[in-house]
Amino acid sequence: MDNETFRHWSKVAADWGADYRKSLADFPVRPDLVPGEIDAQLARSAPETGEAMEAIFEDFKTRIVPGMTHWQHPRFFAYFPSNSAPVAVIADYLVTAMASQCMLWQTAPAATELETRVLDWMRQGLGLPDGFSGVIQDSASSATLAAVLVMRERALDWAGNKKGLSGAKPLRIYASDQVHTSIDRAIWFAGIGEENLVRVPSIGPLRSADPTLLKRAIEKDLADGFLPAGIIASVGGTSVGGTDDVEAMCTVAQDHNLYVHVDAAWAGSAMICPEYRHYWQGVEHADSIVFNPHKWLGTQFDLSAHFVKDPASLTKTLAIQPEYLKTQTDGDDRYPLINYSEWSVPLGRRFRALKLWFLLRFHGLEGLRQMIRNHVEWAELLAEKIRATDGFEIVTEPMLSLFTFRYLRTQGESLDDVNLRLINAINKDGRTYLTQTKIDGKFVIRLQIGQFETSPDDVQIAYDAITECAERL
Ligand SMILES: *Cc1c(COP(=O)(O)O)cnc(C)c1O
Numbered sequence: 001m002d003n004e005t006f007r008h009w010s011k012v013a014a015d016w017g018a019d020y021r022k023s024l025a026d027f028p029v030r031p032d033l034v035p036g037e038i039d040a041q042l043a044r045s046a047p048e049t050g051e052a053m054e055a056i057f058e059d060f061k062t063r064i065v066p067g068m069t070h071w072q073h074p075r076f077f078a079y080f081p082s083n084s085a086p087v088a089v090i091a092d093y094l095v096t097a098m099a100s101q102c103m104l105w106q107t108a109p110a111a112t113e114l115e116t117r118v119l120d121w122m123r124q125g126l127g128l129p130d131g132f133s134g135v136i137q138d139s140a141s142s143a144t145l146a147a148v149l150v151m152r153e154r155a156l157d158w159a160g161n162k163k164g165l166s167g168a169k170p171l172r173i174y175a176s177d178q179v180h181t182s183i184d185r186a187i188w189f190a191g192i193g194e195e196n197l198v199r200v201p202s203i204g205p206l207r208s209a210d211p212t213l214l215k216r217a218i219e220k221d222l223a224d225g226f227l228p229a230g231i232i233a234s235v236g237g238t239s240v241g242g243t244d245d246v247e248a249m250c251t252v253a254q255d256h257n258l259y260v261h262v263d264a265a266w267a268g269s270a271m272i273c274p275e276y277r278h279y280w281q282g283v284e285h286a287d288s289i290v291f292n293p294h295k296w297l298g299t300q301f302d303l304s305a306h307f308v309k310d311p312a313s314l315t316k317t318l319a320i321q322p323e324y325l326k327t328q329t330d331g332d333d334r335y336p337l338i339n340y341s342e343w344s345v346p347l348g349r350r351f352r353a354l355k356l357w358f359l360l361r362f363h364g365l366e367g368l369r370q371m372i373r374n375h376v377e378w379a380e381l382l383a384e385k386i387r388a389t390d391g392f393e394i395v396t397e398p399m400l401s402l403f404t405f406r407y408l409r410t411q412g413e414s415l416d417d418v419n420l421r422l423i424n425a426i427n428k429d430g431r432t433y434l435t436q437t438k439i440d441g442k443f444v445i446r447l448q449i450g451q452f453e454t455s456p457d458d459v460q461i462a463y464d465a466i467t468e469c470a471e472r473l
Contacts, residue, residue, distance in 0.1 A: 009053055010093075016061075017089065021072065024453070028430025029073045031066060038067040074453040075432040075462055080238065080266045080402075081450030084300030087362040091355035092300065102349040103341035106327040112338055115353035118360065122293070122305055125365050126271045129284050132307040135314075135343040136352045140265035141182035142345050143290035143306040144232070146314060147261035148173065148186040149345075150288070151230030153317045154259055161317070165191050169227040174217060176202045176209035178242025179234045180263060196226070205397065206279075207242035209233075215252050222256075230259040235280045236267025239437045240446070241399025243267070247282025254285070259313075261288040265304070269296035270376070270400050273369045279400075287313075296375075296450045297368060299359055303352045306343075315342045375401040375449040378459045382447070385463055391470065395444045404437065404444040407470050416443035418473065425469040432462040 001009075041063045071082045102108035102115075119134025137143040152160050155171055165171075171192045175183055177199045187197045198217050200209040218228050231253050233244040246262060253260045262283060268291020270276045283289060289307045293299040308314055319342035331337025341347050360368075379401035386405050387394045396404045410418045423436050423445050437446050449459065 005053070009057070012057065014093075020065075021086065021453075024070055024073050025075070025458075027070055027073065029076050029078075029433035030069045030427060030430065032428065032430070033067060038063065069433070072451065072453065073433070074451050074455065074458040076451055077447045077449060077462060078433045078435040080295050080448060081452075082295060082301055083298040083450070083452045085298030085359055085363070085452055088299045088355040088359045091358035095351045095354050098351065100351045102351050103347055104325065104327055104339040105331070105337045108351060111351040111353060112340060114357055115340060116338060118353050118357045119305060119307070121360055122356070123307060125360075126268065126291075127274060127277055128289070128307060132289070132309055133311045134305055134307050135311075135340055136349075136356075137290070137304040137306045137344050138302045138346060138350075139182075140180075140263065140290045140292050140304045141185065143288075143304050144182050144261060144263060145186040145189055145345055146306070146318060146343075147232075147259070147288040147290070147308075148183075148190045148192070148230070150313050150317045151259045151261070152190050152192060154313060155227055155229035158316060160191075169225060170196055171229045172196050172198055172218075172221050172226045173230050173232060174198045174200055174209075174214055174228070174258075175232040176200050176207070176234055176237075176242060176244055178202050178207050178209075178237040178239060178244075179232060180238050180265065182265075183232050183263065192229075202242055202244075206244075206399070207237070207240065208244045209249065211245060211248035211252055214249065215255075218252065218256055218258075228256055228258055230261065233260060233262045233286070235262055235264035235283075236270075236399060236402070238266070240396040240404055240439050240444075241267070241402045243279055243399060245282075246280050246286065250282050250285035259288070260286040262286045262290070264289060264291045266292065266295050266402075267400055268305075269293065269368075270372050272297075272365055273372055276376075276400065293356055293359075296372065297359065298363075298452055299352075299355045302350075303356060305356075311343065318342060318344065371452065372401075375454070378454070378456060379403060379447070379449045382449070382459050382463060386466070389467060395442060396439060401450055402446065402448040404439065404446050406442065406444045407473075409470075409473075411473075419443050419445060421473055422466075422470055425473065426465055429465050429469055431465040434466075 100108045100111055102111040105112045115136055123132050123134055152171055156168055173187055184194060187194060200214045202208055203210045221228055231249050233246045233249045235243050250260050287309050290304055292304050294301045294303045379398050383394050383398050383403045386392050391409045392405055392407055394405050406419045407422050426434055435446050437444060
């Protein structure tokens with residue numbers, strides 16, 4: 001593609017992006033499709049000769065866009081948000097145009113130094129003390145895998161990478177029964193084995209791992225010849241927002257010299273507001289913390305902020321220096337040089353820091369705080385309204401902007417069945433999009449508010465859609 005054509009189509013794409021965002025509220029949040037419907041419209045093999053951009057762009061508009069679920073829709077209340085603030089989209093365009101590979105300081109000096117700086121802005125914004133260093137990981141799953149690998153290596157006196165795990169005592173990792181499945185997978189991939197993930201029963205309204213049972217489990221494991229390696233605390237679990245007592249978990253960890261990783265992938269964004277920080281009280285005692293600015297804060301996938309107290313334990317676990325990656329620059333005491341690929345599982349790295357820098361500068365922390373406070377307040381109001389509506393109950397109270405509810409009027413079928421019918425009807429209706437979960441054996445409908453463009457009117461429309469669909473069941 002020559003440069004003038006590139007310029008032209010970049011402008012077309014920018015126009016399309018602005019028009020798309022403007023008209024989003026008119027689309028159903030999720031398309032009404034059957035599997036294979038999009039594939040049926042796609043050529044069976046790649047063309048031998050190039051096609052005109054007009055045709056490619058037209059097919060994008062007519063074949064791809066109608067088959068998308070619109071995560072930026074102001075009434076997307078499913079899962080967790082995956083926001084892309086317009087300012088972060090612009091930064092990502094620039095990044096893609098440069099296509100830097102930010103694995104080493106030398107391959108991307110400005111990207112590396114900006115990453116260090118902007119994560120330190122973020123650290124301060126979250127109220128974390130000095131002494132945490134940040135790195136951008138592609139996902140919370142990767143950050144958690146890196147943390148579990150550190151737990152493993154630390155417990156094995158740094159011998160696991162060399163010798164493997166055979167012959168070692170079985171390692172144990174502890175977490176509540178509310179943690180995200182990325183924890184299970186990190187434990188599989190680290191070779192620790194799912195049977196060695198000890199799930200401590202959760203208690204109380206926040207569904208926190210019971211610290212007494214946690215302590216007992218560790219002591220029993222020690223007596224039985226296991227090797228405890230670390231604890232994973234959840235702050236804002238995906239199902240119903242399960243939140244551990246981080247302070248209590250860290251105290252138990254200190255008694256047994258265990259590494260603590262905090263998964264606050266969704267809820268971490270809210271910690272820019274001081275009034276929500278009680279949810280992770282004691283977090284300064286943790287060794288590793290991950291949260292996803294690509295969820296609530298608006299830096300679009302993929303940007304996970306990972307803070308660690310001791311970067312040396314991360315690089316000791318993950319760094320490798322083949323001849324072809326050695327560079328001639330080392331930095332000095334004044335500015336020690338960082339090669340961020342030594343802090344993460346993948347080698348290659350996009351220039352992700354730019355979109356976070358643009359975002360924080362454009363909105364300011366105060367602008368982002370206001371958005372989050374609105375979402376939390378609107379979720380609380382909506383939960384009250386649903387509670388006050390005949391035939392509905394709130395099953396789990398709002399944790400920040402996430403709560404669950406269910407419908408109680410059945411025509412002879414079970415409550416689980418009627419709620420499955422209700423959520424299918426709501427999602428077919430298209431005005432809003434919700435997902436479900438199971439808690440205490442009950443099928444419940446989950447609702448979170450977290451979209452950049454959501455207004456109180458959208459919340460009202462979602463309420464109308466829910467109650468009208470229930471009436472019509
Ligand atoms: C979304 C989420 C994850 C996974 O995040 P990725 O960045 O997609 O890997 C992990 N834990 C919690 C609590 C989450 O909400």
